[in-house]
Amino acid sequence: MTNFELYNPTHYIFGKGQISKLSDLIPAKSKILLAYGGGSIFKNGIYDQVKTALAGFEIVEFGGIEPNPRFETLMKAVEIIRAKNITFILAVGGGSVIDGVKFISGALNFEGDAVEILKKRILFKDVSKVIPFGTVLTLPATGSEMNSGAVVTIEATQEKLTLGGSALFPKFSICDPTVVASLPKRQLENGVVDAFTHVMEQYLTYPHDALLQDRISESILQTLIEIGPDVVQNPSDYKLASNFMWCATMALNGLIQKGVPSDWATHMIGHELTALYEIDHARTLAIIGPNLYKVMFETKKDKLAQYGKRVWNIQEGTTDAIAKKAIEKTIEFLHSMGMKTKLSENTRDFEKTADFIVNRFEERGWKAMGEKQNITLDKVRQIVEMSY
Numbered sequence: 084m085t086n087f088e089l090y091n092p093t094h095y096i097f098g099k100g101q102i103s104k105l106s107d108l109i110p111a112k113s114k115i116l117l118a119y120g121g122g123s124i125f126k127n128g129i130y131d132q133v134k135t136a137l138a139g140f141e142i143v144e145f146g147g148i149e150p151n152p153r154f155e156t157l158m159k160a161v162e163i164i165r166a167k168n169i170t171f172i173l174a175v176g177g178g179s180v181i182d183g184v185k186f187i188s189g190a191l192n193f194e195g196d197a198v199e200i201l202k203k204r205i206l207f208k209d210v211s212k213v214i215p216f217g218t219v220l221t222l223p224a225t226g227s228e229m230n231s232g233a234v235v236t237i238e239a240t241q242e243k244l245t246l247g248g249s250a251l252f253p254k255f256s257i258c259d260p261t262v263v264a265s266l267p268k269r270q271l272e273n274g275v276v277d278a279f280t281h282v283m284e285q286y287l288t289y290p291h292d293a294l295l296q297d298r299i300s301e302s303i304l305q306t307l308i309e310i311g312p313d314v315v316q317n318p319s320d321y322k323l324a325s326n327f328m329w330c331a332t333m334a335l336n337g338l339i340q341k342g343v344p345s346d347w348a349t350h351m352i353g354h355e356l357t358a359l360y361e362i363d364h365a366r367t368l369a370i371i372g373p374n375l376y377k378v379m380f381e382t383k384k385d386k387l388a389q390y391g392k393r394v395w396n397i398q399e400g401t402t403d404a405i406a407k408k409a410i411e412k413t414i415e416f417l418h419s420m421g422m423k424t425k426l427s428e429n430t431r432d433f434e435k436t437a438d439f440i441v442n443r444f445e446e447r448g449w450k451a452m453g454e455k456q457n458i459t460l461d462k463v464r465q466i467v468e469m470s471y
């Protein structure tokens with residue numbers, strides 16, 4: 084196992100009825116920016132619960148944070164915070180709203196052009212320079228409620244880029260699984276597949292000595308396989324919803340990444356598909372993931388075989404045969420979760436996608452990625468072309 088530090092200061096509050104605790108979690112006399120997305124919180128009662136819990140606080144509302152939040156929109160919130168002397172931000176939403184709030188939090192006191200935060204991938208490490216924020220999660224998927232990363236799109240240049248740093252953990256996150264009940268089927272499917280792929284990015288590398296991390300990862304994968312198709316059909320079932328929510332948090336709160344190699348190339352390529360074609364984040368992962376496992380088969384086959392044996396219970400055959408079967412089982416699972424795994428099934432005019440992505444990576448100086456830094460631009464091209 085490689086050396087690691089585990090730091091996660093987010094106060095995680097899980098379960099039914101927990102939104103009522105908001106007034107104990109936000110410092111008294113805070114002036115709050117309540118940030119939200121396109122308005123689902125008004126239809127499913129979450130807004131009312133939040134407003135009731137925050138009676139007595141001074142609140143300024145900022146809505147309209149898009150799925151795949153836009154830099155241009157978020158900068159408007161930064162202006163409002165400056166003009167109205169806001170001291171705390173409450174993100175009420177899914178990954179997009181929470182990520183948007185992380186950006187706003189960092190951008191407020193950033194010296195210079197805030198677009199550099201994304202272009203130069205600035206890491207925020209000084210909590211005294213960011214504005215504190217908490218979250219009420221409405222969509223289990225990204226793990227953003229308990230990590231310090233975020234992804235923001237620059238509309239002007241159609242780029243989807245990351246930011247983060249230890250100062251950008253939420254102060255608290257309220258995770259009430261009953262919010263899952265109002266999610267559209269498409270978002271439920273997305274949530275399961277995003278969480279599943281987060282585990283794969285950190286697990287599906289090569290055999291190593293971190294036995295516990297592997298077992299935790301396999302448990303999350305198995306739980307998602309067990310509940311995924313059912314939670315899409317019965318999102319009001321508390322047993323399914325609560326396990327789904329906890330899996331999604333555990334998939335990307337840093338725990339399973341400690342002491343192990345990780346890949347993340349599926350996400351890096353996937354972000355380009357969202358930036359280019361607005362394909363939902365999780366759906367880009369379903370398009371790229373299996374093709375990446377195929378192109379990088381020699382690097383990943385030992386771990387693929389472990390995954391095949393332990394997660395899919397494939398016991399018969401050589402390492403290569405089990406590894407190949409494991410990829411097939413993964414694709415079947417993605418299909419059962421409503422994913423269309425070919426790019427051509429998700430968008431038209433895709434023929435130049437590989438050229439575009441490879442050129443972009445080249446311009447950014449991204450020459451190699453993956454756990455062994457052997458996903459070169461040639462491999463990226465093969466993976467994208469295989470996904471057509």
Ligand code: NZQ
Pocket residue numbers: 119120121122123124127148149150151152176177178179180182221222223224225226227230232233234262263265266267270273274277335350364
């Ligand atoms: O905007 P509203 O009206 O709220 O509707 C949203 C949105 O249309 C809706 N929704 C959310 N909760 C709902 C609900 N509808 C009904 N009932 C509810 N309870 O769902 C739609 C999608 O929301 P969004 O926040 O975009 O989805 P998700 O949570 O999947 O977040 C995706 C974003 O997170 C980034 C992705 O790249 C993408 O931009 N990610 C963030 C990560 C992180 N911070 O660690 C890691 C991930 O890999 C990912 O990259």
Ligand code: ZN
Pocket residue numbers: 225277278280281350364
């Ligand atoms: Zn993701």
